Amino acid sequence: MVDVLYIVLPCYCEEAVLPITAEKLRQKLADLCRRGAVAEGSRILFVDDGSTDRTWEIIRELHEADPVFSGIRLTRNRGHQNALLAGLMSARAHADVTVSMDADLQDDIDAIDDMLARYAEGCDIVYGVRSQRDTDTYFKRTTAEGFYRLMGVLGASVVFNHADYRLMSRRALDALSEFREVNLFLRGIIPMVGFRSASVPYRRGERAAGESKYPLRRMIAFALEGITSLSVRPIRLITGLGVAVFLVSLGMLLYFLVRYFTGNTVTGWASLAVSMWAIGGLQLLAIGVIGEYIGKVYLETKARPRYLIEEVLGEDPPTRPDR
Ligand code: UDP
Ligand code: MG
Numbered sequence: 058m059v060d061v062l063y064i065v066l067p068c069y070c071e072e073a074v075l076p077i078t079a080e081k082l083r084q085k086l087a088d089l090c091r092r093g094a095v096a097e098g099s100r101i102l103f104v105d106d107g108s109t110d111r112t113w114e115i116i117r118e119l120h121e122a123d124p125v126f127s128g129i130r131l132t133r134n135r136g137h138q139n140a141l142l143a144g145l146m147s148a149r150a151h152a153d154v155t156v157s158m159d160a161d162l163q164d165d166i167d168a169i170d171d172m173l174a175r176y177a178e179g180c181d182i183v184y185g186v187r188s189q190r191d192t193d194t195y196f197k198r199t200t201a202e203g204f205y206r207l208m209g210v211l212g213a214s215v216v217f218n219h220a221d222y223r224l225m226s227r228r229a230l231d232a233l234s235e236f237r238e239v240n241l242f243l244r245g246i247i248p249m250v251g252f253r254s255a256s257v258p259y260r261r262g263e264r265a266a267g268e269s270k271y272p273l274r275r276m277i278a279f280a281l282e283g284i285t286s287l288s289v290r291p292i293r294l295i296t297g298l299g300v301a302v303f304l305v306s307l308g309m310l311l312y313f314l315v316r317y318f319t320g321n322t323v324t325g326w327a328s329l330a331v332s333m334w335a336i337g338g339l340q341l342l343a344i345g346v347i348g349e350y351i352g353k354v355y356l357e358t359k360a361r362p363r364y365l366i367e368e369v370l371g372e373d374p375p376t377r378p379d380r
Contacts, residue, residue, distance in 0.1 A: 059093055059094065059095055059096040060095060060096055060152075060153035060154050060176075061095065061096045061098050061099050061100075061151065061152050061153045061154070062086070062089070062095040062096075062099040062100075062152060062153070062154050062155070062156065062173070063099065063100050063101075063102050063148035063151065063152035063154075063155045063156075064082055064086065064099075064100070064101045064102065064155070064156050064157075064158065064169075065102045065104065065141065065144035065145055065148055065155055065156070065157045065158075066078070066082075066101070066102070066103050066104065066144070066157070066158055066159065066160040067104045067106050067137050067140035067141045067144060067157075067159075067160065068103050068104065068105055068106060068108065068112050068116070068140075068160040069105075069106040069107070069108055069112070069134060069137070069140070069270050070108045070109060070110045070112060070267075070270065071108070071112050071160045071161065071267055072108075072110045072111040072112050072115055072267075073266040073267035074160060074161050074162065074264065074265050074266040074267045075103075075112060075115045075116070075119075075160065076115065077162065077265050077266060078160055078161070078162050078265065079101070079115075079119050079126060081162065081166060082101050082166065083101065083123065083125060083126075085166050085167075085169065086099055086101060086125060089169070089170075089173070094170070094173055095173070096153075098151075099125075099152075100125055100126070100127050100148075100151070100152075100371065100372075101125055101126050101127070102127050102128070102129065102144055102147065102148055102371070103116045103119075103126065103127070103128045103129075103144075103160070104128070104129045104130075104131065104140045104141070104143055104144040105128060105129070105130040105131065106131055106134050106135060106136070106137070106139075106140035107130075107131050107132065107133040107134035107135065108134075113128070113130055113368075116128040116130075116370065117370060120370040120371060124371065126370075126371075127369075127370050127371025127372060128368075128369070128370040128371065129143060129144060129147055129366055129368070129369050129370075130366070130367045130368040130369075131143060131364050131365065131366060131367060132364075132365040132366070132367045133365075135363070135364050137221070137270075137271075138221075138241040138242065138243050139241055139363050139364045140364065141157055141221055141243060142241060142243065142363060142364065143363075143364040143366060144157070145157060145225065145230055145233070146230070146234060147366075147369070148230075149227060149230040149231065149234065150372070151372050152227065153226070153227050154173075154176055154224060154225070154226050154227065155224070155225050155227075155230065156169055156172060156222075156223070156224045156225075157221055157222065157223055157225070158185075158221070158222045159220075159221070159222070161264040161265055161266075161267060162262065162264070162265040163261055163262050163263065163264055163265075164185060164220075164222040164259065164261070164262075165259040165260050165261075165262060167259075168185055168222070168257050168258075168259035169224075171183075171257040172185065172223075172224040172257050173224070175224070175255040175257060176224055176226065178255075179253055180224075180252075180253045180254055180255045181225065181226040181228055181229040181252035181253055181254065182223060182224065182225055182226070182229050182247060182250065182252055182253075182254040182255075183223060183224040183254065183255050183256070183257055184216045184219045184222075184223050184254065184255070184256045184257070185219065185220075185222030185223055185256075185257055185259050186216065186217070186218050186219045186256045186257065186258050186259070187218045187219075187220070187258075187259065187260070187261040188258040188259065188260060189260065189261075193261065200273075200276065201218075201276075202218070204276075204280050204283075205217050205218060207280070207284070208245070208280075208283060208284060208287075211284050211288050211290050211291060214245070214248055215244045215245050215248065215283075216244065216248060216256065219244065219256070220244070221243060221244065222259070223247070225247075226252075228252065229247075229250055229252050232250045232251070232252070233246070233247065233250055236249070236250075238286060241286070241363060242282055242283040242286045242287060244283070245283060245286070245287040246287075289352045292345060292348040292352050293345075295341060295344060295345035295348060296342065296345030296348075297345075298341055298345070299338055299339070299340075299341035299342025299343070299344070299345045300338075300342060301338075302334065302337055302338030302341055302342075303334075303335065303338030303339060303342060304338075305334055305338070306331055306334035306335040306337075306338050307335075309330065309331050309334055310331045310335075313327035313328075313330065313331060314327075
């Protein structure tokens, strides 16, 4: 039995690269179909993440020329992660298996063969892992790898050097749909889904055309989102710091008392220094405790829709968009 594959690509202002990507993927899919690796009815699904350029028109033209291309348009720019989720949740209604990748061809499309092979062996999730990043700039490489390490230290388990190039079975997508988080960081959530998984190494290429939509500012925001949506450890660190500073102040109190009674101190100085440390420590402690509660509340109140769909090309939309 061969399965229906959907390749899902979030696109934000990708008019420069979209025609190239579309052609390459069309050939790839035709090839997979011919070899019997995937079923007829497999599709390439573009998600337009509220682009301000001609991206949606290009997707529409592609769809009109060849129904192998389908599209979803979000009502506004919601960011890569939400766009990807929108695509995956729509694909879930029609596909047996999905592969998500960036629209800029940085992910080597030939790795799809290996991913499908792992899927055939019974894996529900297959991570595309960058074997090396020599095409990234030194800066991008070090910041990105530092980010994966920091995530580990802060208690979020992510697959090292894996971005959003991955295969997921419908079963895994159904499980993913149970995760209701609004602060979406798929790389952290998908390992929580479980199931049998595997990794496939691939070479990260350069962008085929156009510019990166992730300047440093967005990279930092993305990293913070990843850390704070996956773990409350930073808040615990604050609490720990508060306790430590407060203990230091107790130590200093003792030290200054001894100095006071042995008679060599400036009047007023000791009490000032001690109270500064004590109050500082207590404040941090209090912020940490409050933060702990806010952290809990915030984890519970994620209930806004993560994306809204404006238009669908191709298959009927699922009756109700996944929240
Ligand atoms: N993207 C998106 N919404 C955004 C920003 C980016 O859907 O708000 C898409 C973009 O079109 C691309 C993918 O996310 O397909 C990765 O973006 P990009 O290649 O710019 O990031 P980089 O590879 O430089 O980290
Ligand atoms: Mg890219």
